[in-house]
Amino acid sequence: MRQINYKYFIWTLTIAINGLIALAFFLPNITVLSVHDFSELPLFNAILNGLTFCSLMIAFLAIRRKKILLHRTSVFLAFLFTSLFLFSYLMYHFSTPSTEYGGDGILRGVYFFILLTHVILAALIVPLALLTMALGLNRQISKHRKIARWTMPIWLYVSITGVIIYLLISPYYQH
Numbered sequence: 001m002r003q004i005n006y007k008y009f010i011w012t013l014t015i016a017i018n019g020l021i022a023l024a025f026f027l028p029n030i031t032v033l034s035v036h037d038f039s040e041l042p043l044f045n046a047i048l049n050g051l052t053f054c055s056l057m058i059a060f061l062a063i064r065r066k067k068i069l070l071h072r073t074s075v076f077l078a079f080l081f082t083s084l085f086l087f088s089y090l091m092y093h094f095s096t097p098s099t100e101y102g103g104d105g106i107l108r109g110v111y112f113f114i115l116l117t118h119v120i121l122a123a124l125i126v127p128l129a130l131l132t133m134a135l136g137l138n139r140q141i142s143k144h145r146k147i148a149r150w151t152m153p154i155w156l157y158v159s160i161t162g163v164i165i166y167l168l169i170s171p172y173y174q175h
Contacts, residue, residue: 014130020090041089056075
């Protein structure tokens with residue numbers, strides 16, 4: 001079977017995705033988008049993160065049981081949910097001012113710790129997930145397994161903390 005070199009695709013997509021997310025925070029809102037009401041997107045994004053988490057858990061359990069087709073399907077489903085999340089997240093953040101967390105005390109520290117680790121690992125998971133998928137698609141199973149041992153827990157953490165962040169900040173959204 002011919003191996004496909006995904007390296008340039010992975011790095012281009014990683015730079016593009018992380019660059020767009022950074023731009024969403026530093027550019028003023030896009031006025032064309034601000035005429036639309038995107039106030040329900042944070043809930044939708046949390047649902048997509050939850051679906052990503054569930055798909056990844058199914059993928060993990062499937063591969064443990066040597067159900068490769070279910071594993072592959074579940075990973076592709078997680079990738080689909082993550083891609084939809086990314087599009088929705090960017091629509092929201094390019095059109096709506098950021099919401100400040102209004103909690104205090106120990107919960108404030110917990111929120112910012114979760115948020116910081118989530119943001120750092122979310123940037124890292126882009127190339128990790130793409131590389132892991134590329135190795136699997138190229139049937140480089142030994143390399144795929146080695147990197148998947150890092151990718152899976154990080155992707156699970158990012159997806160579940162996305163839900164937790166939504167639950168913590170949702171009382172402060174302006175509707």
